[in-house]
Amino acid sequence: MIAPHFDLIYLYSWAVVLLLFFLSGAFVLFAAYFRLDQMEEHFIASYVVGINRRILGNGPFGRMRRVREIGTLTGRLTHVQMLDLHAVMEAETFPEHLKKWLRIPGYLFQFGVTGAALLLLWLGIGWICVTVSRPANDLQLLGIAGLIACLFLGLMAAFAKVWVSFFRLAEIESLLKKSYFVARNQRVLGNGAYGRYCRLSHISHMLLMDDDFLSKSDPFAMDEVAGFPSHLRRLVVIPARILAYSFLGYLVIHLGGKAFGVFT
Structure with a gap:
């Protein structure tokens, strides 16, 4: 029932x-x-x-x-x-x-x-639970393990970004004082959960941009981006990359498993 x-x-x-x-x-x-x-x-x-x-x-x-x-x-x-x-x-x-x-x-x-x-997410977790409850061969178990790993890593990366946006964002933004877009995001996006998350995401994009794009969009921030502390750079960039790669990995494993008959 x-x-x-x-x-x-x-x-x-x-x-x-x-x-x-x-x-x-x-x-x-x-x-x-x-x-x-x-x-x-x-x-x-x-x-x-x-x-x-x-x-x-x-x-x-x-x-x-x-x-x-x-x-x-x-x-x-x-x-x-x-x-x-x-x-x-x-x-x-x-x-x-x-x-x-x-x-x-x-x-x-x-x-x-x-x-x-x-x-x-609910659908994916439910599908994994149903698939795990059925008899499976080694290849299916390997695929399910990969899906669970991608899901776990994605959730951990999302929580990490939320934590950084609430507890380290002020320190990170203080190192980009010459950036127009960092100051603009503070004024426009605000201090709510969504606004802080977007502000952090924008900074992660700035740190991943090539110099040519940055020179055209936010040239005054180039020196600050180049001298950005490595420990804070990792704190911003790594969760963003893990979140993107885990989402991509989940799609590849799930769709590939469906296409090749691994998940029936």
Whole structure:
């Protein structure tokens, strides 16, 4: 009697996640047709906003993409946007009455992604438990051990990043005082759990960037990045790499095992 109830809860949970994505898209669609022109008028010197207006067009999906690009400029940046410093600076003074049309769908989308990730984690753990309970050959056991190792390493790396973001982030950011983006992230992303995690993730990207990209996006931080202490560099970079490699390893083992008939 317990298992069917869990299956029903699981299905309802996916329904809630899909509803969050739908509501997020609905807000973006409304903003795309009734607020986008006002949003883009704010970006006078931005190359990214101007090129998106020409490339993405005025169709519904194009206008929604343009809204999402502006929303990203007011939150966690992408690598391409880092190359347009004028757009990032203009986004810091974005009007509050327009920003709410970016924040609400952003929050809904973040909740949806978080929920989907937790449900996929639940599905993966449940699948591993069911597979382990059945008779298995040596190759299957090896694959299951690899999946468990990737899952464990990924969770440990995520917890490590959260710990660093709460207890070592101030020390890390104090060594990058000349970086515009580090100071900008402090102002824009705030001190919440998500904001601190994003600030740490941005620093990990800075430490992994090549000099050519850094010279174009954040040139004043190059000397500080080059002289960044090795023990703190490892503290920032290693968990980020482990998290990425463990996720990739889990996908490769799971999909490879399915494709070659190891997991039946």
